Amino acid sequence: CELRGRFADGLADFVNDVVPGAAFFVLLFLLSAVTKRGRARFPRVVVTLLLAMGLVHGVREAIWRTMPRLRPGSTFEDEQILSGPIARETCDAHPELWVERGYRPKSPSFPSSHVVTGGACAIALTYANPWLGAAAWLWAVLEGWGRLYWGKHWPSDIAGSLVLAVLLGMLAWRLAPR
Numbered sequence: 001c002e003l004r005g006r007f008a009d010g011l012a013d014f015v016n017d018v019v020p021g022a023a024f025f026v027l028l029f030l031l032s033a034v035t036k037r038g039r040a041r042f043p044r045v046v047v048t049l050l051l052a053m054g055l056v057h058g059v060r061e062a063i064w065r066t067m068p069r070l071r072p073g074s075t076f077e078d079e080q081i082l083s084g085p086i087a088r089e090t091c092d093a094h095p096e097l098w099v100e101r102g103y104r105p106k107s108p109s110f111p112s113s114h115v116v117t118g119g120a121c122a123i124a125l126t127y128a129n130p131w132l133g134a135a136a137w138l139w140a141v142l143e144g145w146g147r148l149y150w151g152k153h154w155p156s157d158i159a160g161s162l163v164l165a166v167l168l169g170m171l172a173w174r175l176a177p178r
């Protein structure tokens with residue numbers, strides 16, 4: 001209830017929407033190719049991105065199948081959930097209830113598909129250009145915050161997903177041909 005409102009709702013929606021996220025990362029990748037160093041590294045960075053995406057989503061799928069983790073709020077009964085904008089407005093009066101800020105996901109909680117995707121892009125961009133990488137990491141962290149805000153993940157899901165993206169992205173960089 002503490003962080004509700006139009007701005008927070010809008011920001012969480014924006015950073016979790018695939019269209020602005022994809023456009024932002026494509027723009028950063030194109031900007032990385034503007035400098036001489038960026039052009040020289042661009043092919044390896046693209047291969048790193050593709051490898052990192054394959055690795056993070058392969059590991060994500062393996063974890064989902066072998067060790068599925070319940071999502072926050074999944075143990076609440078329907079009458080214990082405040083959903084919809086009108087019901088959510090009463091959350092201060094009902095601290096014992098779960099606030100559902102969107103649809104109920106059907107996939108496991110860890111790792112976050114949104115965050116490992118953003119993290120894989122961010123690590124590849126970090127190898128291309130540290131400043132662009134910082135912007136990409138900011139997006140990935142905001143994306144994680146959005147997933148927390150909407151009640152889709154536990155904080156440890158977000159932290160673990162970022163660590164997973166870093167480790168597998170570093171492995172992808174090492175595997176990418178020079």
